[in-house]
Amino acid sequence: MLGRLNHVAIAVPDLGAAAAVYRDTLAAGVSPPQPLPAHGVTVVFVDLGNAKVELLEPLGEDSPIAAFLARNPAGGMHHICYEVDDILAARDRLLAQGARVLGDGEPKIGAHGKPVLFLHPKDFCGTLIELEQV
Ligand SMILES: CC[C@H](C(=O)O)C(=O)SCCNC(=O)CCNC(=O)[C@H](O)C(C)(C)COP(=O)(O)OP(=O)(O)OC[C@H]1O[C@@H](n2cnc3c(N)ncnc32)[C@H](O)[C@@H]1OP(=O)(O)O
Ligand SMILES: [Co+2]
Numbered sequence: 001m002l003g004r005l006n007h008v009a010i011a012v013p014d015l016g017a018a019a020a021v022y023r024d025t026l027a028a029g030v031s032p033p034q035p036l037p038a039h040g041v042t043v044v045f046v047d048l049g050n051a052k053v054e055l056l057e058p059l060g061e062d063s064p065i066a067a068f069l070a071r072n073p074a075g076g077m078h079h080i081c082y083e084v085d086d087i088l089a090a091r092d093r094l095l096a097q098g099a100r101v102l103g104d105g106e107p108k109i110g111a112h113g114k115p116v117l118f119l120h121p122k123d124f125c126g127t128l129i130e131l132e133q134v
Pocket of ligand 1: 009036039041043054056064065067068077078079081102103109110111112116118120121122126127128130
């Protein structure tokens with residue numbers, strides 16, 4: 001079911017400062033900020049060639065990462081995104097196995113313009129998983 005690693009996401013309190021660490025200190029290519037109001041975050045991507053790092057900060061009052069940052073004020077690893085070729089088939093297989101799909105279970109369009117879903121961290125080794133259909 002799982003394809004390539006698409007991105008590892010790091011939640012941060014200050015996206016500008018985090019982007020500067022990757023751009024200047026780590027001399028990496030960093031995309032411009034991309035507000036995603038439907039997801040309650042603003043993101044940038046660090047392109048590594050074989051995968052990406054997503055840096056994300058809260059956007060708006062009800063950001064789903066606000067509680068994470070309250071627990072981790074300096075930021076931290078937030079989720080890992082795997083590619084799948086059929087997100088509905090993947091969802092249905094996971095639900096049939098008793099896994100929890102977050103939200104209403106319907107894929108939403110993510111930062112790359114592709115359908116994404118999130119799986120509950122408690123079902124997957126304490127790690128929040130994002131699936132992205134490619
Ligand atoms: C889609 C656009 C973009 C893209 O790549 O294209 C993005 O990736 S946007 C990313 C931001 N959106 C999301 O994260 C949506 C899915 N996330 C959620 O629905 C929530 O964050 C949720 C339900 C995972 C956690 O909610 P909350 O932080 O309010 O905490 P809870 O008390 O409900 O957490 C229950 C339990 O899980 C632990 N937890 C929470 N977040 C994480 C995490 N990122 N990694 C691992 N574990 C996590 C939390 O500590 C609680 O554990 P407990 O032992 O019960 O204290
Ligand atoms: Co993501």
